[in-house]
Amino acid sequence: MIIQSQIRCIYNYVRPIVPTTTISGLSTELSTNSYINLMCKQQHYREALDAFNFHLKNSSIQLEPSTYVNLILACTNSRSLKYGKKIHDHILKSNYQPNLVLQNHILNMYGKCGSLKDARKVFDAMQLRNVVSWTIMISGYSQNGQENDAIIMYIQMLQSGYFPDQLTFGSIIKACCNVGDIELGRQLHAKKAFYEIESPDLVSWNAVIAAFADSDDVNEAISIFCQMMHTGLMPDDITFLSLLCACGSPVTLNQGTQIHSYIIKIGLDREAAVCNSLLTMYTKCSNLHDAFSVFKDISNNANLVSWNAILSSCLQHKQAGEAFRLFKRMLFSENKPDNITITTILGTCAELASLEVGNQVHCFSVKSGLVVDVSVSNRLIDMYAKCGSLKHARDVFDSTQNTDVVSWSSLIVGYAQFGLGHEALNLFRMMRNLGIQPNEITYLGVLSACSHIGLVEEGWHLYKTMEVELGIPPTRELVSCMVDLLARAGCLYEAENFIKKTGLDPDITMWKTLLASCKTHGNVDIAERAAENILKIDPCNSAALVLLSNIHASAGNWKEFARLRNLMKQMGVQKVPGQSWIEVKDKIHVFFSEDSSHPQRAKICTMLEDLWLQMLDDGYDPSQSLDISIW
Numbered sequence: 001m002i003i004q005s006q007i008r009c010i011y012n013y014v015r016p017i018v019p020t021t022t023i024s025g026l027s028t029e030l031s032t033n034s035y036i037n038l039m040c041k042q043q044h045y046r047e048a049l050d051a052f053n054f055h056l057k058n059s060s061i062q063l064e065p066s067t068y069v070n071l072i073l074a075c076t077n078s079r080s081l082k083y084g085k086k087i088h089d090h091i092l093k094s095n096y097q098p099n100l101v102l103q104n105h106i107l108n109m110y111g112k113c114g115s116l117k118d119a120r121k122v123f124d125a126m127q128l129r130n131v132v133s134w135t136i137m138i139s140g141y142s143q144n145g146q147e148n149d150a151i152i153m154y155i156q157m158l159q160s161g162y163f164p165d166q167l168t169f170g171s172i173i174k175a176c177c178n179v180g181d182i183e184l185g186r187q188l189h190a191k192k193a194f195y196e197i198e199s200p201d202l203v204s205w206n207a208v209i210a211a212f213a214d215s216d217d218v219n220e221a222i223s224i225f226c227q228m229m230h231t232g233l234m235p236d237d238i239t240f241l242s243l244l245c246a247c248g249s250p251v252t253l254n255q256g257t258q259i260h261s262y263i264i265k266i267g268l269d270r271e272a273a274v275c276n277s278l279l280t281m282y283t284k285c286s287n288l289h290d291a292f293s294v295f296k297d298i299s300n301n302a303n304l305v306s307w308n309a310i311l312s313s314c315l316q317h318k319q320a321g322e323a324f325r326l327f328k329r330m331l332f333s334e335n336k337p338d339n340i341t342i343t344t345i346l347g348t349c350a351e352l353a354s355l356e357v358g359n360q361v362h363c364f365s366v367k368s369g370l371v372v373d374v375s376v377s378n379r380l381i382d383m384y385a386k387c388g389s390l391k392h393a394r395d396v397f398d399s400t401q402n403t404d405v406v407s408w409s410s411l412i413v414g415y416a417q418f419g420l421g422h423e424a425l426n427l428f429r430m431m432r433n434l435g436i437q438p439n440e441i442t443y444l445g446v447l448s449a450c451s452h453i454g455l456v457e458e459g460w461h462l463y464k465t466m467e468v469e470l471g472i473p474p475t476r477e478l479v480s481c482m483v484d485l486l487a488r489a490g491c492l493y494e495a496e497n498f499i500k501k502t503g504l505d506p507d508i509t510m511w512k513t514l515l516a517s518c519k520t521h522g523n524v525d526i527a528e529r530a531a532e533n534i535l536k537i538d539p540c541n542s543a544a545l546v547l548l549s550n551i552h553a554s555a556g557n558w559k560e561f562a563r564l565r566n567l568m569k570q571m572g573v574q575k576v577p578g579q580s581w582i583e584v585k586d587k588i589h590v591f592f593s594e595d596s597s598h599p600q601r602a603k604i605c606t607m608l609e610d611l612w613l614q615m616l617d618d619g620y621d622p623s624q625s626l627d628i629s630i631w
Contacts, residue, residue, distance in 0.1 A: 385414025
């Protein structure tokens with residue numbers, strides 16, 4: 001029988017067999033395997049699958065691994081998902097443990113037949129994978145219109161330490177093109193071109209690392225860096241500038257710290273450019289302590305970029321006192337402030353509403369000639385406006401030769417914040433007449449102005465113009481501004497419906513704005529709905545519970561008031577005390593609600609009593625505006 005089987009195989013290589021005459025004669029392992037393999041070789045897939053079916057019914061003999069591969073290939077080429085599942089099920093039920101080659105063929109069969117769910121099950125169950133396994137899955141997703149899944153799979157492949165080949169690149173680039181992700185497609189194309197270089201030098205490695213770092217893909221940038229290290233090439237300062245650039249968020253702080261450790265190890269921690277990048281990295285990662293440590297190490301050799309980086313770090317982390325101290329140190333160093341330094345320190349003055357220091361910085365900018373820079377002028381306008389000195393803000397604005405949208409917007413927002421709504425709107429009309437295109441900040445200012453002076457119709461018109469004519473998409477800040485406009489005017493139902501119809505996911509600010517107006521207008525029903533939505537987002541939000549309880553108290557709903565108070569006690573909710581500050585004679589005084597620790601408390605209370613008596617003498621009755629609250 002064995003000789004007959006071998007003769008049949010030789011004969012069929014010379015002359016194609018007639019499949020239907022031989023299936024019933026399959027009785028041995030050798031003849032079955034030979035017949036199926038031959039049918040697949042001659043692309044008689046249906047006959048091969050029929051032979052497998054016949055084998056299942058009439059024989060318990062184990063098929064060879066190569067036969068299973070050919071059967072799966074037959075299903076793949078004939079797109080026969082039904083038989084593919086049947087064969088796969090047979091393999092699983094048998095004692096045969098499929099090797100990696102067979103598993104990859106099964107993956108490919110499911111992918112080509114469009115059953116990606118089954119393919120993913122096989123892939124997830126594989127104890128051993130190679131680049132072929134990953135590429136098959138990526139290709140399957142890409143070919144079946146699931147491009148986003150293909151991209152996710154590619155990212156997971158890289159994170160797992162597998163390096164793509166030509167087929168991988170072809171599949172993923174196609175997926176990027178289909179979803180319009182041109183940037184990722186360019187990165188992949190660049191990487192493909194890089195891998196085609198036979199012996200890349202340090203410049204080539206740095207270029208591809210920089211490409212991924214610029215796209216904030218820190219994992220890929222570090223992966224390529226590790227590949228470079230395995231080749232024996234030593235990185236230079238350019239390499240680390242790119243890597244540190246990629247570590248620009250708190251989630252990448254761990255990678256950034258490891259890179260910093262390696263920089264110290266190879267002695268590049270005294271390079272000014274590298275240290276400046278470290279400063280920037282730690283600032284973006286919200287690690288001010290390490291940023292100060294880096295600056296301290298290089299303070300004697302710090303350049304202008306170093307000073308600007310640490311000052312910017314202080315501004316971002318609201319360390320005003322430290323920023324002012326460092327600025328004074330900088331003035332006595334060999335590094336003289338530039339426009340970036342001045343705009344940073346003015347930003348600190350604006351955050352703290354420190355008018356005295358702001359005036360001094362203004363004088364310095366005039367003496368140094370930096371005031372002619374439009375970025376400095378814009379910061380001065382913003383600083384004076386936030387400090388409440390609108391006259392000085394307007395003077396700087398009028399003296400600025402090349403005003404831009406930032407100049408106009410800063411002054412408009414300043415007028416709006418201090419209740420000068422008509423002035424803000426007049427300035428906006430002047431801006432539009434000069435042909436200057438407003439931006440989102442401009443509209444935040446004019447909508448706030450309309451809110452303060454109750455111009456609901458004007459606000460609606462501006463909002464619609466912003467969307468329809470200028471194409472500025474609504475943001476959560478703009479929506480909150482419109483809610484404030486409607487709610488202040490007593491249009492609470494309209495404000496509530498506006499929140500629901502914006503097309504954006506409502507945030508706490510929108511609902512808090514509505515809730516605050518419910519307190520003003522005494523609307524309990526809408527207040528409860530607004531508070532409910534706030535608590536869905538933040539179940540322990542103290543402000544919502546306090547406001548709602550006060551609204552119930554004002555309405556005389558003491559039972560509900562008591563329930564909310566008990567709820568707050570059970571939840572351990574505590575109100576964050578209010579804080580305010582004022583600058584007097586170059587000294588900033590900070591006050592907290594119900595705080596009695598200020599050294600001049602007695603003098604302040606005496607003055608408040610005098611003001612109270614003067615208020616009564618002028619005929620003002622404070623009882624008319626008294627509100628019952630628990631805080």
